[in-house]
Amino acid sequence: MVVTIDGPAGAGKSSAARTLAERLGFAFLDTGGMYRAVAFAALERGVELTDAEGLLRIAQGVAIESLDGRVVLDGLDVTRAVRTVRVTAATRHAADHPGVREHLVQMQRQTAEGRDLVTEGRDQSTVVFPDAQCKIFLTASERVRAERRFLDLSGRGERLSLDEVLRAQHQRDEEDFHRPTGGLIKAPDAIEVNTDGLSPEQVVERLMTLVSASR
Numbered sequence: 001m002v003v004t005i006d007g008p009a010g011a012g013k014s015s016a017a018r019t020l021a022e023r024l025g026f027a028f029l030d031t032g033g034m035y036r037a038v039a040f041a042a043l044e045r046g047v048e049l050t051d052a053e054g055l056l057r058i059a060q061g062v063a064i065e066s067l068d069g070r071v072v073l074d075g076l077d078v079t080r081a082v083r084t085v086r087v088t089a090a091t092r093h094a095a096d097h098p099g100v101r102e103h104l105v106q107m108q109r110q111t112a113e114g115r116d117l118v119t120e121g122r123d124q125s126t127v128v129f130p131d132a133q134c135k136i137f138l139t140a141s142e143r144v145r146a147e148r149r150f151l152d153l154s155g156r157g158e159r160l161s162l163d164e165v166l167r168a169q170h171q172r173d174e175e176d177f178h179r180p181t182g183g184l185i186k187a188p189d190a191i192e193v194n195t196d197g198l199s200p201e202q203v204v205e206r207l208m209t210l211v212s213a214s215r
């Protein structure tokens with residue numbers, strides 16, 4: 001069984017998807033971690049992010065695993081390294097690249113072979129797993145999403161004001177919603193869950209109910 005969770009940055013997808021996967025006994029695939037890993041590898045190797053061919057070579061030449069909350073790049077744990085503000089801003093170059101997307105989409109489908117999976121990202125319900133049995137679109141208001149991201153970044157020692165987080169998030173929403181391939185749109189058969197005012201536990205309970213109903 002494949003459960004897809006898509007939605008904008010800060011809606012709480014990662015933590016909800018991870019806990020949901022644990023409760024169901026499914027694997028958890030964080031596809032954002034894969035785009036982040038490509039951008040991180042390019043930055044590390046001094047490849048210009050605007051060099052389309054170089055970026056594709058990087059994506060095709062590295063081994064990326066983004067399962068169960070850990071991002072591993074060529075055998076090295078980069079889970080924290082790919083979540084910095086710098087890598088987050090660079091990731092759009094990997095996400096905007098049709099060739100990189102095609103390659104990562106193939107890897108995502110391979111990951112689902114032979115296992116039950118909860119997968120989260122932007123295009124999981126629409127492009128990668130259009131036949132998934134359970135599709136969820138997780139949202140929250142701009143303000144609530146920015147406040148969550150602000151707390152998360154502060155906890156990791158990144159110094160950004162709430163206003164700066166709001167602006168960066170707005171920019172990322174624009175990019176995510178308007179990307180020609182793999183852009184963020186709600187699949188017609190996805191169920192929307194707004195997480196405003198819900199505790200993480202309440203979100204997971206709601207998702208568990210939706211998964212049970214679609215089994």
Ligand code: C5P
Pocket residue numbers: 009031032033035036091092095120121122123124172175176182
């Ligand atoms: O989910 P996360 O914030 O880690 O994703 C990082 C970036 O990767 C997003 O801003 C989005 O642009 C991109 N992404 C994507 N397609 C996915 C997952 C993430 O384009 N399936």
